[in-house]
Amino acid sequence: MQVRLMFRDKLYTPAENPRFGADDVLTDLQLEDVLLTMAGGDRLVYQVAQDVLTHPLTDHDTITYRQQVLQDCLERPEATAELYGLCTKALKTERSVYIGFVRENPSAILSRARTVLNQLVPHLRTLATFAGQEVSQVRSTGLTSLYSGLVQDLDDQFFEDCQAHLRRLAFSDGVIIGRRLGPGNEGVEDLLHPPEKAPLVERMGLPTRTALTYQIPARDEAGGAELSAIQGRGLNQIANATAQAADFLRYFFEALQREIGFYLGAVRLHRQLTGSGQPTCMPALLDEDDDLVRGSELYDPHLPLVGERSVIRNDVPAGARTGIVITGANSGGKSTLLRAIGSAQLMAQAGMFVPARSWSVRTTSRVFTHFAREEDSGMVGGRFFDELKRLSEIIEHTKPGSWILMNETFAGTNEAEAANLGDDLIGALRDSGVPVVLVTHNFDLAGRLVEADPGLLSLRAERLESGQRTFRLLPADPLPTAFGRDIYQRLAPWPYDPAPAADAR
Template sequence: MKVRLMFPDHDVDGATPEMAGADATAADLELDTLWDAMARGDAFVRGVVRATTLRPVQDVAVVEHRHAVLAECRRVPGLLDELEEVAERAVTAERRASSWVFDRSASMSLGHAVTVLDLLLEDLRALRAVADRYADDVTSPGWTALLATVRAEIDDDYLEVLRAEVRHLRLEDGVVLSAHLSPTGLALGLVLRRPRPENHHVLQRNPLLRPTHSWTVPERDEGGARAFGELRDRAILDVATTALHAAEHVVGFFEALRTELAFYRGCLTLTAALEAAGARWCLPTTTTPAAGEHELRCAGVYDPCLVLRTGTAAVVNDVDLRGRRLLVVSGANHGGKSTLLRALGVAHLMAQAGMPVAAEQCTVALVRDVHTHWAREEDADLRSGKLDEELTRLSDIVDRVRPGSIVVSNESLSSTTEDEGAAIALEVVRALVDCGVVVYLVTHLYDLSRPLHDDATRPAVCLRAPRLSSTSRYRLEPGEPLRTSFGRDLYDEVFATAAPPGSAG
């Protein structure tokens, strides 16, 4: 029985690994802010949205499947709420049974499993009722399939079989088993058996084929009583484990359901928070890129984490990367360059999680994964040590990327002199682009941005941060790199001074 709200053909699979370098990407893009906002204190929801964000799907159909389910969550209020309630109660069956004791003997285990199964039987009935109630209200493939599955698989006949089975597992009529003999006469290969009705005789409880012999443990024979108990425990060991697993499987189904519901709960919470801040969002159009091609068209894109942190709408940008694998952003410090870089990185990951995207409009080609390389300012190490650290991280990224990966680089290699850093970065960026990797790059290194801009064989989109005096602060415009950095502007602003007579070398 599948949930299939996240994928058209299977459930969320705990075995799928996170994308390579997920931790660094999450830290550099400040994704904690996003996940905290989506979770709103619910650790389970946070875990699900985090896991989903870091496993970008590689199939447009999956993204569209999620979009349709999400749209229906907004359209049919109550459905998500009611299912969440059933699933959350069901996953606590274990705790509610409160029959789990320290003695995990087969008898105790079986007794516990039967109690849990009894409780789960009620939860399955409740799930069926919700499915019955909403079956006619849904149209999306995800919801339609789930509710239909529940109604078909947990029909009245099946509920009756379950009830009878749980009752049988109480083994109130004794234990029937088969055994064969070891070479030295031990009873081995014990298999629990269901007696044949035809061996039952009227007014006799003995369920075996006649003739039979019987022996009763003498009273006060403690050794005999213990041996008898052990034989019984060995006989029911398999069925006890099977019953435990059955309970776990049923709980597992509810957990899978709860997991997939949590994703949509997180998305609904997110859109509500963005709307409350006056920010726009959209369900993006995702495309499958041709080999070596890349596409990103965004109108009004912004960094959702900034909005979620400040609670107010942010400066938005338009970006159009069609047929280009290289974005170079140059210009003034504090000119909104890093923010744009984050906005784009986050947009890619959210789009490929099937989430809404923080933009007015967005068309984006699927990428393999997103790698980030941020200058780490905190390493106040020796110069060589710091360059070494940066190069180590960069080399790790080269180990992980494949054609179709994105590398988002924020002021990389600024820990060395300009000419050194630019020379190394230029080689790496060109090689990456040549190998089919997409590079989004923010740099103040003119010796890096200028050659990239002028390189006709590797066409780039170049954006430039405006001077601070410009009216559209933080909004970036297309423009070729300029030699002057805008540090002086910032200096002037921060120190509120008139321009000093001599400029810094």
């Protein structure tokens, strides 16, 4: 009975504390709607999805392992939801058992543990029946191992033995505790004995031989307390063992609920995206010396989730070995593509599908985002100061193989200073093995980067001669304009524009 749906050789354990920059990544990439869709109103699924997305895998085997489990879940969504529901129902039953003050009382510990087991064993039987129905329907190693293990371990004999043990643990005829004589003929080493079967004559109600007994008077509080202490010492080991069995069963259902909950969230997201007419695919994994990303019809998953009907999908061609620089017309879809690349990377390294027709990725140890922020309202520092401060904190946490997604970084200073600083910084990051995906309006900066690095892919937002934006990003060198005049003219007339001269008559 091992849960191994997230990792081949270990249990998934959520991180105790969020990683540095995780909140910024989720906010900048607008992944909140992705998480809410996955959760479907379930807080546990939300928390697991958030943790998994912000802790990307780098091991190709583990990513493939999750992809295979997810493929089974996508093919059998009802079974995935049913399995999650079984776990939820079992744990709800367990939590309904009153805990009380049981930590120091072996009798109370035993009583509660036995009650919990009596509550959970029927759910375990239901799970075993479910596993028997599903084991032949799945192909992934994770689900096949889970179901076959349950079928093998939880047979009819197991449940018969469980019920027999639970009946014995009720001690309906009292407990028999033995002792041996110690120094001074003092009784030591309390030992619980199995209950003896009553003689036939006693069961028939006939008189038997007089036993050596002592009846504690009802008002003898000290004697009653000593008797309870003796019983507690005798029950201590079996109470602890029974409590451990109850805890193990609870931990099993909790682990299974967490792990299948992640896949249930992915199934919900997949249903929502494909239901809106968008493609998805399982990404291919590239070697370390290959492109960062490449593929076709990539889109930002946030857009269809918020009801956007005209979702533009973009291709990213081969050639992005060291980074990507995205330039072009204002309001041309640059930031949307940046968010799409970041979202796809996190989803791919979580072992999920990605929002694209086809997609290939090189794995990264961390993804950081550095997007434009509002100016500090506390007036501690200006916008440029804040940009540099956040960028410095990010760089302190990077290591070779990390990615940084930059959106209009260095926009808080003039173009010349931004170009000089950006060229030096991004070049140093590139030399340190930290790829950058940059969106910028700074032609000088973009031009320097493209000219200096043949491994950098340059994409430019398409603009028609009419000034219309297609929101498509195509391979092209940067242009020395962002076509801001188009936006100015689209919003015209302005109240302070000079009125056209009257015709001379």
